[in-house]
Structures are given as C-alpha cells and as structure tokens.
Amino acid sequence: MSVLGFDIGNENCVVAVTKQRGIDVLLNDESKRETPAVVSFGEKQRFLGSAGAASTTMNPRSTVFQVKRLIGVKFREPSVQDDLRLLPFETSEGPNGGVLVHLQYLNERHTFTPVQILAMLFAHLKQITEKNLEIPVSDCVIGIPSYFTDLQRREYLYAAEIGGLRPQRLMHDCTATALGYGLYRTDFSNSGPTNVVFVDIGHCDTQVTVAAFEPGHMKLLSHAFDSNLGGRDFDEVLFRYFATQFKEQYHIDIDSNVRASIRLRASCEKLKKVLSANPEAPLNIECLMEEKDVKGFIKRDDFEKLSSNLLERISIPCRKALxxxxxxxHKIDSVELVGSGSRIPAITRILASLFRREPRRTLNASECVARGCALQCAMLSPTFRVREYEIQMYCRSQVQDSFPFSIGISVAEDTSGRPSYYLLIQEGHPFPSIKMFTSRRSDTLHFEVFYANQNGLPSSLSTKISSYTIGPSQVSHTEKVKVKVRIYLNIHGIVTLEAVSVSLNRYALIL
Incomplete structure (x- = not known):
C-alpha cells in the first residue's frame, strides 16, 4: 500500500509517493514530473492534464484551467472578477453565490461547478498514480494555501472524495515544505532554535512562513500571504507591454482574440524565464493574429521597472510573518525560496535586502510541497513505520500547525436578544485544537462562528463560517440550563462542533 502527497497548483500538479526507502515524484504519461491542471471538453471526450493543455489554443472556450482560484469563492468578489476576466471560458453566478462554468460538451451545453472540475483532476491524478504503481491508491495528504477559508477547505475535501481519494489531511503548502526541510537536516544547533523563513511564490499567490527547528523538534511560528501576487501577475505585465506595442506597430488588438491572447500569454511566461537568466530577450510569434508575424524585445531592467509595484508588494507578507x-x-538563520514564480532576480535582491542574507534554493522549487505532503501521509498511515526520532520530532506523526486567522463566536442572548461576542481562537494559535464555551439559558441556544478579523481574509464578502442551534431546553422559564459546547478546529483547519453537554442541577445530558 502506498501513500500520496498532492500539490494542486494553479497551473500544474505534482504527485509524490512514499515508498519503503524514500519519496518519489511520479511521472505522467508524457514522462513529465508536472501535470497541467487543465480539463478540456471536446466534441466526443474529455482531455485532462497534458492532453487538456494541448487543446487550450484550439478549444479555449471549453477548456477549464486555474480552477484552484474558483474553489469556494463568491462570484461577485472583486478579485474573482479580476481572475474571470483573464479566463476564456464562460462563467456565471450560482444559486449559492459561487462560480458556475458553462461550456459545450458532447454537442450540448453543460454547467459544472469548480468542485466537479477539481474532482476530475483528482481522478486523473489518481489514475496516473495507479498506472505507475500498479496498485489501488486512496490515502493522501493534499497541500493547500494557508489563506484558504473554511468553505474552500471543505470543497477541497469534497472534490478529493468524489475523485476516489481519502484525504488524511489538508496541509498548508509552506508547512509541507518545512516538514521536508526539517526531516533531512542534521545540523541544527543544540544551543537554541534555528529560525528559517520559507518564501513560496507560486503561480497566483505568495506565502511566507517562519519556522523554528531544534534537534527533535519543529514549531511553526507564523503564516502570512498575498493571495493575489504570483508569477502570473508578472506574466501579465509582459502581456500588457507587448499587447500595447503590437497594437501600435502591427495594428492588431490582442484582447479581441481569445486564441491570440492565450498564445501571447504563454510566450510571455517563457520570456520571463529567459529574462531570469539573461539581461535581455526577444519575442517572436508566427501568425499571432490576422496572419501577421510579430516581433518584440525587452530588457530585464525595463521589465523590472514595469513590475515595480508588484515587487514592492513582495516584502509586505514577509514583514507580517516576521x-x-x-x-x-537578526535571529533569522536562513531564508528558503521556493515556488514557480520565485526565479525573478529582482525578487531575490528584495529578500536579501529585507532579511540581510542571501536567499537559498536548497529545496526543489516545484516538488517540495508534494514531497512534504507525502511524508506527512506516511506519518499518519498505520502501514508505514517512521523512525522513533522522526515521530518525536513531529508530535507523534501529527504536525501541529499555526492557524493564520482569528475565529470568534456570536451567541444570541435569550433575554435581551442582543448577541455576545467571544474570541475563540487567536491568530497564530496551534491546530488541531479544541476550545470550549459555556452559556446559561432557558430556551434555544443559537450561535455563529466567524472570522474575527475581516482585514486579514483573502475574501471581503463574508466572514461567516457556520451557525448552530441547540435546543430548545425542556425547562421552565424560571430555570436555566448550563450548556457546554466543544468546538474543534480539526486537522484540516475546518471548524466542527465536537460535543455538547446540557446540565440542570445534578443532571447532565451529553449530546
């Protein structure tokens, strides 16, 4: 039996598997270690992964990609609208305020939710894994951004279950990276903690985590993020630059043609990588639009000037995490830089100036999350035996993470009708964890769980997590019962109602 780690990126997916003697990253049908997170719907069949990516240019309006950004979000949210403007497929608002995807499939118009699309990706990755290992697989740990809300986490679990997987944990990306980093290091000092900053600049977001390592121990100190700053934003800077240039030089409007936009964005992404290693780079595309060949040129210095506002934002989550x-x-011992968008030289200079040390790249930038997730899955699985030192190091197989949000509860009073507010979980509190609160009342207990600090959330539309009603209590109006409620922030970072006890004088009822 094998256990898996999944890194579902905005652009690509990576699958790692734990074997008896180590962790391997699996190859897809094209012998590549990364599988595009793309689902394309043709006239007679679906194309997933690499085959779906190959169909993007020819069938853009029925090809769904960057679905990670659409999970558990509200259609009317400004950042979601900004994302949808860059995507070629048709979308609308669902009954619950979420996103619906409309496309043609089997010569009919179909509507899918992002959860359904993500489930198709999970099923495809599961198929790739079983083909590689030649055995059925189900147990896995899935990497997610630390800024995911309760709804996003629930929908990830739901999509994985639809895809035939059995998630043991949803794990923060940087936590998985830190786990893989700490396991293989043997040079931590005995005189005090070794503080390491992990900066993960992905395709669509930036996440920063500070972790403290000691021999036999790892502690996550903080998480910070910018959910709308990643490699694709730098690609968009190049896209806008060349779209304006081509409109003046060749009299073509790239924005009016979906296929031309997709081809130019793909070329700009490659150009960005060339600029990471060279001071200047050309851009040549044949028959981009209206049968016109286009040529362009840009220097790295000019690219950095155009991206100056994005580069300034890099330091904000870093400062918050610190x-x-x-x-x-002065107490930071190392800065580890990972993620697909981390190769821009200007970013390295900014981090070096901020932390006063050169960032290191000792980890595989694209595979570290999947590897860390596979390692955690092995620790949680009863079929794998992890060395005693490692179990002690990571709290008996369960890595205790730091929760990036504050959570409060609002309890409706039974007499005045005015709610009372309590801070249940402080930002940075370790989880999994259990919290309790007590209320005395003579009728129904109704309370809501919400994110206490709206400014710290990636979403600006709703802070509500869930609501619960307990009762009514079978007592007279002159009597009051004592209701004890246990709230569990579980291993996935999801809030659940663990238990309720109701007592009157000497009697108690456990629910």
Whole structure:
C-alpha cells in the first residue's frame, strides 16, 4: 500500500509517493514530473492534464484551467472578477453565490461547478498514480494555501472524495515544505532554535512562513500571504507591454482574440524565464493574429521597472510573518525560496535586502510541497513505520500547525436578544485544537462562528463560517440550563462542533 502527497497548483500538479526507502515524484504519461491542471471538453471526450493543455489554443472556450482560484469563492468578489476576466471560458453566478462554468460538451451545453472540475483532476491524478504503481491508491495528504477559508477547505475535501481519494489531511503548502526541510537536516544547533523563513511564490499567490527547528523538534511560528501576487501577475505585465506595442506597430488588438491572447500569454511566461537568466530577450510569434508575424524585445531592467509595484508588494507578507512570529531579522538563520514564480532576480535582491542574507534554493522549487505532503501521509498511515526520532520530532506523526486567522463566536442572548461576542481562537494559535464555551439559558441556544478579523481574509464578502442551534431546553422559564459546547478546529483547519453537554442541577445530558 502506498501513500500520496498532492500539490494542486494553479497551473500544474505534482504527485509524490512514499515508498519503503524514500519519496518519489511520479511521472505522467508524457514522462513529465508536472501535470497541467487543465480539463478540456471536446466534441466526443474529455482531455485532462497534458492532453487538456494541448487543446487550450484550439478549444479555449471549453477548456477549464486555474480552477484552484474558483474553489469556494463568491462570484461577485472583486478579485474573482479580476481572475474571470483573464479566463476564456464562460462563467456565471450560482444559486449559492459561487462560480458556475458553462461550456459545450458532447454537442450540448453543460454547467459544472469548480468542485466537479477539481474532482476530475483528482481522478486523473489518481489514475496516473495507479498506472505507475500498479496498485489501488486512496490515502493522501493534499497541500493547500494557508489563506484558504473554511468553505474552500471543505470543497477541497469534497472534490478529493468524489475523485476516489481519502484525504488524511489538508496541509498548508509552506508547512509541507518545512516538514521536508526539517526531516533531512542534521545540523541544527543544540544551543537554541534555528529560525528559517520559507518564501513560496507560486503561480497566483505568495506565502511566507517562519519556522523554528531544534534537534527533535519543529514549531511553526507564523503564516502570512498575498493571495493575489504570483508569477502570473508578472506574466501579465509582459502581456500588457507587448499587447500595447503590437497594437501600435502591427495594428492588431490582442484582447479581441481569445486564441491570440492565450498564445501571447504563454510566450510571455517563457520570456520571463529567459529574462531570469539573461539581461535581455526577444519575442517572436508566427501568425499571432490576422496572419501577421510579430516581433518584440525587452530588457530585464525595463521589465523590472514595469513590475515595480508588484515587487514592492513582495516584502509586505514577509514583514507580517516576521512581526507575527516575534523573531527579529537578526535571529533569522536562513531564508528558503521556493515556488514557480520565485526565479525573478529582482525578487531575490528584495529578500536579501529585507532579511540581510542571501536567499537559498536548497529545496526543489516545484516538488517540495508534494514531497512534504507525502511524508506527512506516511506519518499518519498505520502501514508505514517512521523512525522513533522522526515521530518525536513531529508530535507523534501529527504536525501541529499555526492557524493564520482569528475565529470568534456570536451567541444570541435569550433575554435581551442582543448577541455576545467571544474570541475563540487567536491568530497564530496551534491546530488541531479544541476550545470550549459555556452559556446559561432557558430556551434555544443559537450561535455563529466567524472570522474575527475581516482585514486579514483573502475574501471581503463574508466572514461567516457556520451557525448552530441547540435546543430548545425542556425547562421552565424560571430555570436555566448550563450548556457546554466543544468546538474543534480539526486537522484540516475546518471548524466542527465536537460535543455538547446540557446540565440542570445534578443532571447532565451529553449530546
């Protein structure tokens, strides 16, 4: 039996598997270690992964990609609208305020939710895994951004279950990276913690985590993020630059042609990588639009000037992570830079200036999350035996993470009708964890769980997590019962109602 780690990126997916002697990254049908997160619907069949990516240009309006950004979000949210403007397929608002995807499939118009699309990707990755290992697989740990809300986490679990998987844990990306980093290091000092900053600049977001390592121990100190700053934003800077240039030089409007836009964005992504290693780079595309061949040229210095506002934002989550961790810059021992969008030289210079040390790239930028997830899955699985040192190091197979949001509860009073507010979980609190609160009342107990700090959320439309009603209590109006409620922030970072006890004088009822 094998256990898996999944890194579902905005652009590509990576699958790692734990074997008896280590962790391997699996190859797809094209012998590549990364599988595009693309689902394309043709006239007679679906194309997933690499085959779906090959159909993007020819069938753009029936090809769904960047679905990670559409999971558990509201259609009317401004950042979601900004994302949808860059996507070629048709979308609308669903009954619950979420996103619906409309496309042609089997000569009919179909509507899918992002959860259904993500489930197709999970099923495809499961198929690739079983083909590689020649055995059925189900147990897995899935990497998610630390800024995912309760609804996004629930929908990820739902999509994985539809895809035939059995998630053991949803794990923060940088936590998985830190786990893989700490396991293989043997040079931690005995005189005090070794503080490491992990900066993960992905395709669509930036995440920063501060972790403290000691021999036999790892502690996550803080998480910070910018959910709308990633490699694709730098691609968009190049896209806008050349779209304006081609409109003036060749008299073509790239924005009016979906296929031309997709081809130019793909070329700009490749150009960005060339600029990471060279001071200047050309751009040549044949028959981009209206049978016109186009040529362009840009210097790295000009690209950095055009991206100056994006580069300035890189330091914001870094500073917040440092402030929340309580660690000063002078006590940072190392900075690890990972993620597909981390190769821009200007980003390295900014981080070096901020942390006063050169960022290191000792981890595989694209595979570290999947590897860390596979390692955690092995620790959680009863079929794998992990060395005693490693179990002690990571709290008996369960890595205790740091929760990036504050959670409060609002309890409706039974007499005045006015709610009372309590801070249940402080930002940075370790999880999994259990919290309790007590209320005395003579009728129904109704309370809501919500995110306490709206400014710290990636979504601006709703802070509500869930609501519960307990009762009514079978007592007279002159009597009051004591209701104890246990709230569990589980291993996935999801809030659940663990238990309720109702007592009157000497009697108690456990629900």
């Amino acid at each position: 402030a929340d961790s309580g660690v000063t810059v």
